[in-house]
Amino acid sequence: MFLAWNEIKNNKLRFLLIVGVLTLVSYLVFFLSGLANGLENLNKEAVIKWDADGIILTEESDLTLPQSSLKIEDYNGAGADEYAVLGQFYTIATAGDNKANISLFGIREDEFIMPKVTEGKVFKGSGEVIADDTLKNEGFEIGDELQLSATDETLTITGFTDNARFNAAPVLYGSLETLQKVRFGESTENMKDRINGFVIRTDNLEEVEVDDSFQVIATQDLIENMPGYSEQSMTLSFMIYFLFIISAVILAIFLYVLTIQKISIFGVMKAQGISSGYLAKSVIAQTFLLAVAGVIIGFIFTILTGAFLPAAVPVAFNYVDMLVYGAVLVLVSILGALFSIQTIVKIDPLKAIGANVWHC
């Protein structure tokens, strides 16, 4: 630490540059992780909100909710602690100038997927819905009458709930009857028991008994099979992992150049009998200081930027993730420094002291 710190103090500009690079890299990593997290939320919020363990879909559904079609009487709760019926339909809702892609959930008011109302009232009759509150930010209000694409039916917002987006579309919660009227129009009568899945709570999904034509999947699988979900999160994760490699390489290059510049200084210290181990530790300590400084500054910048970002940017910071990524950044920086250690070990003090400067 002694050598490391004094060198930093006396070569401020040089080390400021390194901290600067690390700051930018960690800023980017934190921001991407926030973005990844935000985009994930966008997709899975409504599913997480169920606080459920699995869902029953048809075999042919390809693990997506809209493709699955069952009847209410297809499942009686065997093997589950609790279950709830769920019908779902994507549509476009318009109220005046406001227009939004939405996902309509048809549910039963007394089952556990019924959301808590944060503002306004719960839906009562047919045609009434509770809306995700991001719609409120887009200008929708309680009492708005929503025109829907592809049907003459209208819906009325009676209240709002929070954290309810499904595959990036804000959710409208209504009764099953509301849903059936929207999606089947006049022929409601013989289609009224059509739903898309059964949401279940259980300790063991294996115990849930269903026919061969149905399948029980974990809610996590439902999330991961949403269109675009895995692609998005994999792209962002890939970028983050790549940044780890980049920062290790940048650090390795910087420190290697610094080490090469200091060969004669290290050699002189080694001639005096200071061990390679001490010098190596000093380089590691230095890297640690620089990396921690860069990560902390990057973190502060990230939080500041996040505070000034428009709501439309889907960034959601997860501090645990950030802590892990920050630690990984410090770790890979140190890995980069290890690259210079072998150079230090190989320095021949004899050459460095200039007694026998002999270049072969």
Place this chain on the structure above:
Amino acid sequence: MALLELKNVNKVFQSGQTEIEALKTTSFSAESGQLIAIIGPSGSGKSTFLTIAGGLQAPSNGEVFINGNDITRLKEKKRASIRLQEIGFVLQSSNLVPFLNVSQQLKLLDKVKKNNLNDKQLEELCESLGIRDLLKSFPSDLSGGERQRVAIAKALYTDPSIILADEPTASLDSDRAFEVMDMLKKATTTNGKTTIVVTHDTRLVDYCDQVYKITDGQLRLIEEMASV
């Protein structure tokens, strides 16, 4: 017992097809309290001798004993530790760390070695080397002679039993050069060290108990003062 002893030591450098015997087979020993000068023309093998004696390189043949311990075949790690504990080097060129000020140069040694000079001894040392007012200065702000004196302070600070100095007075004016020799003489006799000084300057020879001359790698004792 001799503090430093070389038994039948030589050093051969391989340079392409030809072999250069930089140091011909020689034996040498130095007792505590002795100040020894080594003179000789450039390229005669003075630095080679000094670096072998100080464990910076191994001889081709023969053995080197420091304080009675054979260091000839030790690994670099072990030799480094012996250099740190037993030997004070004053090198031909400056051996200061550019980003540490004078007092930090010494403090660095406290980080890696115990039992260095205490505060009072350090003050005396700095006083006699005339560097007391330079403790907060960085090497780049010092003159060549001041740097050399700091290097000497560094070598003496660890209280080594053997001091090896390669042209320690090269960048000093003659008054300072004599002062430095006085210093080394004092450290040698009062603290029972042994000091070997490589020099071109024949006037400095008067300070020494023994004078060796190397020509073409052959070490010969040419003068021995009557011990006092």
